[in-house]
Amino acid sequence: PLLNIPVLVYLDENIKKITDKIGIVYKAFLTTNGSMLSKELLQKVKFSSIQLTFDGLEKTHDRLRVSDHFHFKEEIELIENIMNFSQAKVLLRTNICKENKDEIIALHKYIFEKFGNERIEINPNRTIKYHQDDSFEMLSVQEYAEVAYQIKLLWSEQKGKFELPVPRSTPCKFPYGNAYAISPEGYCTFCSGSMDQEKKYFFDVDIENKKMFSVRKECKKCNILPLCLGGCIIQYNLRAGACTYEKYELKNILISYIKHIS
Known part of the structure; x- marks a missing residue:
């Protein structure tokens, strides 16, 4: 800001x-x-x-x-x-x-x-x-999904096309990749939404100390996994819901897409 x-x-x-x-x-x-x-x-x-x-x-x-x-x-x-x-x-x-x-x-x-x-x-x-x-x-994710779907419908009206959700190529780069959040003071944190109060200068951060990508047990059974790759680990740890909204609106999204191309 x-x-x-x-x-x-x-x-x-x-x-x-x-x-x-x-x-x-x-x-x-x-x-x-x-x-x-x-x-x-x-x-x-x-x-x-x-x-x-x-x-x-x-x-x-x-x-x-x-x-x-x-x-x-x-x-x-x-x-x-x-x-x-x-x-x-x-x-x-x-x-x-x-x-x-x-x-x-x-x-x-x-x-x-x-x-x-x-x-x-x-x-x-x-x-x-x-x-x-x-x-x-x-x-909740489900409550948000209803709003997000309505926004998607409005956006499709504006653009004259209805797009399907795209699978993610990589998970969040903060826990798994070489990405960091740097504060105005020059400190480095896990990410901008992290509750971790530990402060390190950027040049002190071990970029090799990242987690191997793993999928939670409940996510392995989810047919939406390619769209989110497990979601945000911070939101999951906060029990705030890490799922993508398409999990609850995929049927409506597919119906709208078919109507648009028919």
Whole structure:
């Protein structure tokens, strides 16, 4: 959320030089709350995609914000700036919980009506309750599945095509691959959602100390396994549900796909 702009610009300029020299494509992606994303930065750094998070329509979004900054209207203004001052796509991430599930479709429709769909992509997300004092109530995977399927139907209407879910090629790279989350202080943690409070500097992390990929017993019997490869281990350990939503909506997804191609 807090952009170290001089470092960001420095990295962007120098990575461009390296990739131009060796002839490979360079794309810059950004996830931010947008509060420090200026028109000047949008013009200077040629972002391919910028992810912004919405927690519902205006009243709900502003109420569920963790901090009292960057309210709904400001995020809408930022999308306008992205559209006007850059060529970047906007990745619309929606945090979905019990408090906002009934207005998530209306939120997506509002965004599409205001900005179209050519430069909008979607990233619906079931909000996980990592702490007991979090200010929302978490949906079960099955409850979330109903909302996610409706979003998929709306998205198919916008794009004029209905896509089947794609099997994952690899499991989460945090427990099994060479991926780490680095904090602004330079510390490395298991992942951004980890409850592990152990802090290590990135150069002290043993990249070989990763788990061998294994599948839980209950997952081996699941016909959705190729779509999630076991899901998020953090959510599983929290007993928050690690299954993908398609487990509960696969029949409806297949019916909708057949109707679309018929």
